Amino acid sequence: MPIAELQVYRVEEADVTGGLCLVRCVGGTARSGQVYAAGQSRVWLRGIERHGRAVDAFGAGHTARVRLAGPVVALLSRGQVLTSVPPDGHGLAELEAWLATGPPLADEPLPRTLRSLAIGGMQDERLPEGVRLRWGRVALAAAYRCAAAEGASGLVRGIELAFVRAYLLREFGPGPGGDPAAVCREALALIDLTPAEAAARARVWRELPRERIVHLRRIRHLVRWTGAARPYLAPGDPLALALDAWSRVGRELP
Known part of the structure; x- marks a missing residue:
């Protein structure tokens, strides 16, 4: 074009x-x-x-x-x-300044394009660590913009955020890569079932309506990405125990 x-x-x-x-x-x-x-x-x-x-x-x-x-x-x-300016023609500093203005969702780069640009920068090992972390913050902002533009639920938005936060924690560790406890706390707050309820549904998931199956799959994805925070939680921490319970159930979810 x-x-x-x-x-x-x-x-x-x-x-x-x-x-x-x-x-x-x-x-x-x-x-x-x-x-x-x-x-x-x-x-x-x-x-x-x-x-x-x-x-x-x-x-x-x-x-x-x-x-x-x-x-x-x-x-x-x-x-x-x-x-x-083509979709891939935006520099990091320009995007940061643009996002700081709270631009309309219809502005380019559109939310999904912004997410792709940011994930690429975050995962580019040729870049300095500080630059990759800045791209990670743009990726988090893009997740919020994607959810707003697409009318996504909090759970769907949480999966996208957990993916970025998990990567940052694995690559850069607590502190620069985020707060493991906050990552875990925010993700678990999005789940509207107890581990026991989810396990019961998992046993009969083939009999459930499609929307409930999709819901269980989304919980599985959320728990999977949030697991990156587990190594940084202290033994006996209630968040660690809760995440362990969900990790056990997650293996049974569709």
Whole structure:
């Protein structure tokens, strides 16, 4: 797909948060949510209006009024060309600054793309430890954004968070990699069954409705990833005992 490019005709209004511009698309297709490079800065395309109507996109050769977010909008000049940033073209520092603003879920990179970028950076052993940990924090933020965008349950979100937290604990240990007790406590709080109840359902899982089978599988995945915290819990710790009980049951879940 061609990279979208917008040429600025004029900035009609602007403040420190962004503004409204009249632009012409000179390449590709411009869509709401895209990120554009303006020199070394970034702007976000938050809305498009053509012929008095809001639209999701417009193509090369057409003009539109666009709502752009970012303080640099006030500095855009006539004739300046903004180039869309591809999904893998976002740097770590840019993503951290972007996430700090609490951006709309429709902004690029979209939640699943953001998660893929972050997991890749977190697992890249060529990078310094500190950089990988920063990517891990972005991956955690991406898990929350994925859940919000997809309307996922707390349990589904918890599985995604547990996957990232388990990796960070295994690779970097307690402290830099997280708090094992907090990881365990938060995960176990998401389970709405006791180990005994789950074990009873596991014995007859083939007879259960599909949604209950899926629920048991999600519990198994959550317990599996949370197990990375177990070696760091003290013997006799109630959290350790609870996790041990769930680990035994987890082997029986579908």
